[in-house]
Amino acid sequence: MVKVLVLGATGKQGGATARALLSLGHGVRAWVRDASAAAAVALAAQGAELFVGGGWEAAGAPAELARAAAGVDGVFFVSAPSFTDLGAERRGAAHVVAAARASPSVRHFVYSSVGGVDRYEELAGWDASAFSTAYWVSKAETEALVRGAGFDYYTILRPAEFMSNYTDAASARFQVAGLLATGTLRTPMPADFVAGLVDPADIGRAAAAAFADPARLGRALETPLVAELRTVARILADLGAAAGGKTFRVSTYAPDEARARAPGDPFVAGQLARLNAGRLVDGDDAIVAQVRERFGLTFRSFPEHLAAHRDEVVELYKDAP
Numbered sequence: 516m517v518k519v520l521v522l523g524a525t526g527k528q529g530g531a532t533a534r535a536l537l538s539l540g541h542g543v544r545a546w547v548r549d550a551s552a553a554a555a556v557a558l559a560a561q562g563a564e565l566f567v568g569g570g571w572e573a574a575g576a577p578a579e580l581a582r583a584a585a586g587v588d589g590v591f592f593v594s595a596p597s598f599t600d601l602g603a604e605r606r607g608a609a610h611v612v613a614a615a616r617a618s619p620s621v622r623h624f625v626y627s628s629v630g631g632v633d634r635y636e637e638l639a640g641w642d643a644s645a646f647s648t649a650y651w652v653s654k655a656e657t658e659a660l661v662r663g664a665g666f667d668y669y670t671i672l673r674p675a676e677f678m679s680n681y682t683d684a685a686s687a688r689f690q691v692a693g694l695l696a697t698g699t700l701r702t703p704m705p706a707d708f709v710a711g712l713v714d715p716a717d718i719g720r721a722a723a724a725a726f727a728d729p730a731r732l733g734r735a736l737e738t739p740l741v742a743e744l745r746t747v748a749r750i751l752a753d754l755g756a757a758a759g760g761k762t763f764r765v766s767t768y769a770p771d772e773a774r775a776r777a778p779g780d781p782f783v784a785g786q787l788a789r790l791n792a793g794r795l796v797d798g799d800d801a802i803v804a805q806v807r808e809r810f811g812l813t814f815r816s817f818p819e820h821l822a823a824h825r826d827e828v829v830e831l832y833k834d835a836p
């Protein structure tokens with residue numbers, strides 16, 4: 516059994532990783548910014564030790580991170596972009612990786628990045644806005660820090676689009692706000708675009724599997740994390756059915772319109788890069804099969820994810836026509 520410091524533990528990926536580790540009998544020290552937040556209280560109830568710290572990018576973070584990383588075998592890290600401080604993600608990542616490396620007990624570092632980052636400069640539109648540029652560069656630089664730090668084991672997970680973008684209320688209000696209000700998704704993607712999807716719960720299971728078996732899943736493993744490929748039209752049809760038999764539509768921006776919107780709309784900027792990369796970001800059927808085999812896990816399909824979140828979906832889309 517290992518003990519893991521989980522950063523981002525009150526969020527989707529970190530929370531899933533903490534729960535997956537605990538369910539396998541491993542120990543979890545969860546970094547939280549507010550111990551009274553519902554997610555933190557739930558983690559403590561499930562058996563996690565809470566470590567209350569601040570922002571990873573803050574001046575006081577190195578000392579806090581050194582204390583948090585003391586005595587643990589591994590560190591799970593998922594960084595998050597800031598809309599107001601475009602350098603924050605990189606500064607925070609540098610603090611986290613340095614503290615983990617300086618801790619004599621830490622042997623394994625798992626970083627969850629994003630699909631396509633290994634070839635982001637080939638994604639036409641990756642630099643569509645200052646935010647978009649910082650997004651890709653921050654993640655690529657964090658990967659480079661992890662790769663070069665000299666950990667005994669490291670694993671870089673590159674997840675595809677989260678299924679929860681359509682089902683988690685906070686995510687959906689950002690990712691698919693128009694769909695919630697109008698029943699139509701405005702996107703740079705055509706209806707037949709094939710998107711890769713993954714349930715964040717499965718990212719947590721994959722991360723836990725890596726910590727449990729570093730010799731197999733931690734020897735400088737850098738891997739896409741995609742559960743399935745599905746067209747945008749199918750995603751919306753499945754979602755509409757789960758929302759109570761609604762018919763959701765896709766309305767595709769003309770290429771010039773998408774490029775014009777991207778600087779002021781991070782959602783459009785992100786999708787523009789994915790669109791132009793096609794399967795470079797999400798992979799093909801062979802990669803999906805390879806990922807399943809690598810982790811030895813049965814990942815959830817989108818309909819399975821929707822079934823697991825049926826009540827939330829019905830509530831979330833109740834006003835959509």
Ligand SMILES: NC(=O)c1ccc[n+]([C@@H]2O[C@H](COP(=O)([O-])OP(=O)(O)OC[C@H]3O[C@@H](n4cnc5c(N)ncnc54)[C@H](OP(=O)(O)O)[C@@H]3O)[C@@H](O)[C@H]2O)c1
Pocket residue numbers: 522523524525526527528529547548549569570571572593594595596607628629630674675676677680
């Ligand atoms: N959505 C997608 O389709 C998708 C696909 C691939 C990759 N990603 C990447 O996934 C990442 C987000 O992961 P997620 O969805 O699991 O995040 P999330 O649910 O938004 O949770 C973020 C977690 O990180 C913590 N956190 C954020 N900024 C922090 C900071 N500066 N210092 C300390 N703690 C901080 C939050 O703590 P609090 O609870 O205290 O706020 C929370 O625990 C992003 O980097 C995104 O690019 C997203």
